[in-house]
Amino acid sequence: MITRKVGRTDLEVSALCLGGNVFGWTCDEPTSFSVLDTFVEGGGNFVDTADAYSAWVPGHSGGESEEVLGKWLKQRKNRERMIIATKVGASMGNGGKGLSRQHIMQGVEDSLRRLQTDYIDLYQAHVDDESVPLEETLEAFNDLIKAGKVRYIGASNYTAARLTTALRVSLQQGYGRYECIQPPYHLLNRATYESEIEPLCLEQEIGVITYSSLASGFLTGKYRSGQDLPSTPRAQGIQKNYMNEKGFKVLDQLERIAHEHDASIAQVALSWIISRPGITAPIASATSVEQTREMLQSVSLRLTQEEGEALDQVSAS
Numbered sequence: 001m002i003t004r005k006v007g008r009t010d011l012e013v014s015a016l017c018l019g020g021n022v023f024g025w026t027c028d029e030p031t032s033f034s035v036l037d038t039f040v041e042g043g044g045n046f047v048d049t050a051d052a053y054s055a056w057v058p059g060h061s062g063g064e065s066e067e068v069l070g071k072w073l074k075q076r077k078n079r080e081r082m083i084i085a086t087k088v089g090a091s092m093g094n095g096g097k098g099l100s101r102q103h104i105m106q107g108v109e110d111s112l113r114r115l116q117t118d119y120i121d122l123y124q125a126h127v128d129d130e131s132v133p134l135e136e137t138l139e140a141f142n143d144l145i146k147a148g149k150v151r152y153i154g155a156s157n158y159t160a161a162r163l164t165t166a167l168r169v170s171l172q173q174g175y176g177r178y179e180c181i182q183p184p185y186h187l188l189n190r191a192t193y194e195s196e197i198e199p200l201c202l203e204q205e206i207g208v209i210t211y212s213s214l215a216s217g218f219l220t221g222k223y224r225s226g227q228d229l230p231s232t233p234r235a236q237g238i239q240k241n242y243m244n245e246k247g248f249k250v251l252d253q254l255e256r257i258a259h260e261h262d263a264s265i266a267q268v269a270l271s272w273i274i275s276r277p278g279i280t281a282p283i284a285s286a287t288s289v290e291q292t293r294e295m296l297q298s299v300s301l302r303l304t305q306e307e308g309e310a311l312d313q314v315s316a317s
Contacts, residue, residue, distance in 0.1 A: 001043025002299055004280050006083075006207040007179030009152045011121060013046035013083050015274050015299050017209055018292075019285035020049030024064030025057055027287045032068045033075075038289045040078070042296035048085040048182075048209065048283050050126055051111050055093035062092040066114035074116045085209070086111050087126035087156055099129035101140040108144055124154040124182065128162055134169045142175035154207070156182035160196035167204060180207030180280065186215045187250050187269060187315040188242055202278045213273055213282035214266055218242040221251055221265035246315075253314045257307045263297070270298035272311050 002015040018039045023032040036047070049069055055062035066086060073079050088107035091097040096106075112118060123144065125137065144150040155163060155178045163181060170177035181201060185193045189212070201208050214220055218238050225243075241247075254265045261268070266284075273282040286292040303311075 001045075001296075002274075003045075004207075006122065006152070006154075006209075006280055008205050009179050009207075011083055011152065013281060014044040015281050016044060016270070016295065017046040017048050017085070017281040017283045018044055019211070019283040020047055020065045020069055021053045022065075022285045022287055023049070023053070023068040025054040025060070029068050029071070031287065033072050034289050035286050035292050036069075036072050037076075038292040039286075039296065040076075040082075042293065043299075044296065045081060046083045046085070046281060048087075048211075050087035050090060050124075051107055051114075052087070052090035052092055052097075052126060055091060061094060063110065063114050066111055070114050070116035079117055083121045084115065084117070085122035085124060085154070086115070086120055087124040089126040089129060097129075099125055099132050099137040099140075101136050104137065104140040104144070108149055112149065119149055119151060121151045122154055122180065123150040123152075124156050124180075125158070125178075127157045128155075128159070130162075134162075134166050135173065138166065138169055138173065138175045142170075142173075145176045152176065152179045154178050154180035154182065154209075156211075160200050163197070163206075164200060178206065180209055182209050182211050182283075184212040185210040185273065185282075186213050186219060187254075187272060187311060188215050188218070188247055190315060198278055207280040208278055209280050210273055210282045213284055214269055215242055218247065219251070219254065219266060219269040221255060224248075224251075250311075250315050253310055257303065257311070260307075261301060263301055264294055267294060267298040267301050268303070268311075270295060271301040271303055272308065274299060275303060275308060 003012045004015055049065045052062050053065035054060050089099045141153045167177055183193050183197055216238050254268045258265050258268045270282055284295045
């Protein structure tokens with residue numbers, strides 16, 4: 001398994017990050033354990049979750065994913081070999097959200113308890129919170145670093161402008177800085193990241209962990225028409241955003257390349273992200289052992305220069 005450093009940290013992570021958003025939701029506990037075991041057996045060591053997973057599910061209150069991951073870490077006794085990333089700030093469904101000092105301090109204690117660990121490798125702001133001064137947020141994170149509860153911090157869903165400001169505040173105040181960012185990025189969503197966030201991250205040596213790496217499943221190739229879609233809000237988003245001329249052209253190109261490599265469409269789509277400059281790892285979720293094995297193979301898949309250029313061209317805005 002290829003490994004990469006996260007930003008300027010000493011975190012050495014697998015070039016594929018396992019998404020924990022499905023744990024305790026569409027992936028029950030026994031299946032989640034099997035997925036995690038398969039991921040580790042394939043060389044993976046990097047798992048991303050959040051306190052808010054999966055508060056959006058009726059009957060859930062958030063923290064379900066962290067609880068499953070925590071039970072697995074305890075049973076496998078492998079905490080020191082894993083790099084665990086989690087997030088704070090998104091709505092927990094009970095009115096709790098945001099990046100105030102109070103919410104961060106309560107959030108980290110809750111996450112540590114659920115994860116059954118005494119430290120978090122990468123603690124990330126899940127969403128920007130402009131109602132709270134960046135100084136307050138970053139001071140709280142810095143205090144957690146000094147206390148040994150958090151090793152490094154990162155940001156998710158920040159604009160390049162807000163990330164720039166946060167980096168300046170950290171530098172001026174002597175706080176730990178955001179060492180990585182989580183943006184949505186895939187073949188059908190390139191413009192904002194490549195024009196604004198990528199140059200900043202390359203210049204400042206900030207790690208990039210992409211989410212929505214398969215465009216909500218569209219880039220697996222399993223959705224070719226509206227009839228293939230389930231009746232869910234996410235499926236409605238797929239139909240609206242990706243089921244168009246450009247989306248199907250990208251799928252056709254992915255399919256041609258996949259055929260040449262005896263690979264799947266999803267493997268090629270992930271391999272394209274992994275090969276991009278400055279990318280630390282794409283996040284990908286799996287709900288079965290078979291899906292986990294499939295996505296692990298994307299790390300060893302090598303696209304030719306011509307194949308990469310063909311995907312760049314067909315997916316260009």
